[in-house]
Amino acid sequence: MSRLVVVSNRLADPRKTASGGLAVALGQALQASGGLWFGWSGKVVEDGTPGEGDVHLQTAGPVQLATVDLSREDHDSYYLGYSNGVLWPVFHYRLDLADFDAGFIGGYRRVNQMFAHKLAALLRPDDVIWVHDYHLIPLAAELRNMGCQQRMGFFLHIPLPPPLILAAVPEHEWLMRSLFAYDLVGFQSEADVAHFSRYVGTETSADILGEHEFRAFGKTLQVQAFPIGIDVDEFTALGRGQEAIDMYEQMRDEYSRRRLLLGVERMDYSKGLPQRIKAFRQLLQNYPENLGSATLIQIAAPSRESVDAYAALRQELESLCGSVNGDFGELDWMPVRYIHRSVARKRLPGLYRAASVALVTPLRDGMNLVAKEFIAAQDPEDPGVLVLSRFAGAAEQMRDALLVNPYDTTRTAETMQRALQMPLEERQRRHRALLQQIREQDVHWWRQRFLNALNAV
Numbered sequence: 290m291s292r293l294v295v296v297s298n299r300l301a302d303p304r305k306t307a308s309g310g311l312a313v314a315l316g317q318a319l320q321a322s323g324g325l326w327f328g329w330s331g332k333v334v335e336d337g338t339p340g341e342g343d344v345h346l347q348t349a350g351p352v353q354l355a356t357v358d359l360s361r362e363d364h365d366s367y368y369l370g371y372s373n374g375v376l377w378p379v380f381h382y383r384l385d386l387a388d389f390d391a392g393f394i395g396g397y398r399r400v401n402q403m404f405a406h407k408l409a410a411l412l413r414p415d416d417v418i419w420v421h422d423y424h425l426i427p428l429a430a431e432l433r434n435m436g437c438q439q440r441m442g443f444f445l446h447i448p449l450p451p452p453l454i455l456a457a458v459p460e461h462e463w464l465m466r467s468l469f470a471y472d473l474v475g476f477q478s479e480a481d482v483a484h485f486s487r488y489v490g491t492e493t494s495a496d497i498l499g500e501h502e503f504r505a506f507g508k509t510l511q512v513q514a515f516p517i518g519i520d521v522d523e524f525t526a527l528g529r530g531q532e533a534i535d536m537y538e539q540m541r542d543e544y545s546r547r548r549l550l551l552g553v554e555r556m557d558y559s560k561g562l563p564q565r566i567k568a569f570r571q572l573l574q575n576y577p578e579n580l581g582s583a584t585l586i587q588i589a590a591p592s593r594e595s596v597d598a599y600a601a602l603r604q605e606l607e608s609l610c611g612s613v614n615g616d617f618g619e620l621d622w623m624p625v626r627y628i629h630r631s632v633a634r635k636r637l638p639g640l641y642r643a644a645s646v647a648l649v650t651p652l653r654d655g656m657n658l659v660a661k662e663f664i665a666a667q668d669p670e671d672p673g674v675l676v677l678s679r680f681a682g683a684a685e686q687m688r689d690a691l692l693v694n695p696y697d698t699t700r701t702a703e704t705m706q707r708a709l710q711m712p713l714e715e716r717q718r719r720h721r722a723l724l725q726q727i728r729e730q731d732v733h734w735w736r737q738r739f740l741n742a743l744n745a746v
């Protein structure tokens with residue numbers, strides 16, 4: 290049987306809990322199949338030489354980890370600069386936040402070439418290679434240049450924007466052409482597939498052979514939606530752990546007289562945090578019965594803090610939380626509990642279970658695994674309600690959540706109120722349907738479907 294080789298910028302020891310959706314999901318997927326996981330070690334070498342980095346090999350259960358260090362210059366131009374300063378904002382429709390510094394692309398190409406070079410030395414002829422995310426779009430093209438002929442698939446964890454937005458990236462043609470070095474490209478949603486198809490139709494001379502098949506640059510490419518899921522059983526088991534139980538009991542006691550609304554994410558402008566706080570303010574203003582009761586716990590885990598847009602977001606969010614607390618808080622009640630730290634994944638199920646309402650309201654999100662984890666953590670007899678942005682990839686699957694447009698503050702506040710007031714029978718019915726959905730399309734289903742499609746090419 291072929292060995293699975295997974296390549297991603299971010300990786301984590303699959304035996305330990307990780308934060309960040311990609312590392313969590315790939316850890317779970319690889320734990321099941323075994324194989325090699327190749328990526329950045331997370332280490333930055335201050336005086337390292339650009340384009341060079343040591344490879345560290347480590348065995349973690351059925352998975353072999355191969356990680357590469359990055360020099361400071363490579364980290365800043367490839368990871369912070371091009372990946373998170375250009376591709377991330379543009380792919381999340383935020384042209385206003387993109388920093389099109391011409392210096393970044395050199396680092397992006399250099400690191401992709403270095404990854405290809407280091408990875409090629411570890412490959413076997415019958416390996417199946419699965420590359421992940423926007424950091425590594427040109428990796429297959431680099432591997433092919435070096436003569437690698439293995440099957441290669443690519444999965445984009447973030448959204449693909451419509452062609453006219455994508456075209457704002459100066460190197461868009463090169464990036465999209467690079468995708469044709471893969472045998473299969475997967476996106477999170479049907480909307481992303483439609484954007485790819487429109488791009489190919491309007492910006493290239495490719496032939497559209499079918500809904501999922503494109504031919505260009507002498508190569509045929511399969512493209513499909515593969516919405517990522519979670520390991521529901523693993524997450525349920527995490528919920529039975531002592532850390533989660535302690536967290537649940539602590540929250541339940543503290544909020545026995547109050548209603549808890551919860552937001553959990555990385556501090557990222559794609560997650561719609563300021564808009565959420567504004568909607569929560571309106572909830573307190575328009576529905577005064579919530580005063581002294583409704584409490585929003587907002588976990589905003591630090592992320593990519595050296596990118597300017599992230600530092601600005603932090604300031605804006607802290608000022609909004611402060612003003613809601615100043616205007617509405619009482620000596621014995623603060624409406625917003627904002628925490629700029631990550632919560633260990635082991636404790637999260639307890640926090641989710643204690644919440645009456647989860648607010649998952651990104652302005653744009655590839656998928657959003659928190660939405661799925663929240664459903665997995667609920668007590669089916671007395672479940673909380675999921676308020677979900679229609680702009681999260683998860684909204685294509687999770688139709689029984691309360692879907693909102695996070696830009697529409699008044700309606701989002703109205704939906705928060707509806708969630709807080711939802712009768713038990715409706716909560717149970719919606720939760721049942723959502724739980725069934727996340728069970729059917731879980732992380733194992735995602736991995737199997739992608740790999741089956743890749744093997745069938």
Ligand SMILES: O=P(O)(O)OC[C@H]1O[C@H](O[C@H]2O[C@H](CO)[C@@H](O)[C@H](O)[C@H]2O)[C@H](O)[C@@H](O)[C@@H]1O
Nearest residue numbers: 299309310311422446447517654655656657658
């Ligand atoms: O690695 P970081 O820069 O610290 O960022 C964390 C990850 O963020 C993004 O996650 C995405 O993948 C999730 C799983 O498919 C998906 O649910 C979410 O909507 C995406 O935003 C990013 O795509 C990853 O590469 C990062 O590792």
Ligand SMILES: O=c1ccn([C@@H]2O[C@H](COP(=O)(O)OP(=O)(O)O)[C@@H](O)[C@H]2O)c(=O)[nH]1
Nearest residue numbers: 308309310311313590631632634657658659
């Ligand atoms: O304080 C935190 C915040 C997030 N997470 C985890 O990080 C992942 C976030 O994934 P998601 O797809 O929601 O968003 P991303 O951060 O990948 O954009 C989820 O598994 C969360 O449980 C965590 O463990 N602690």
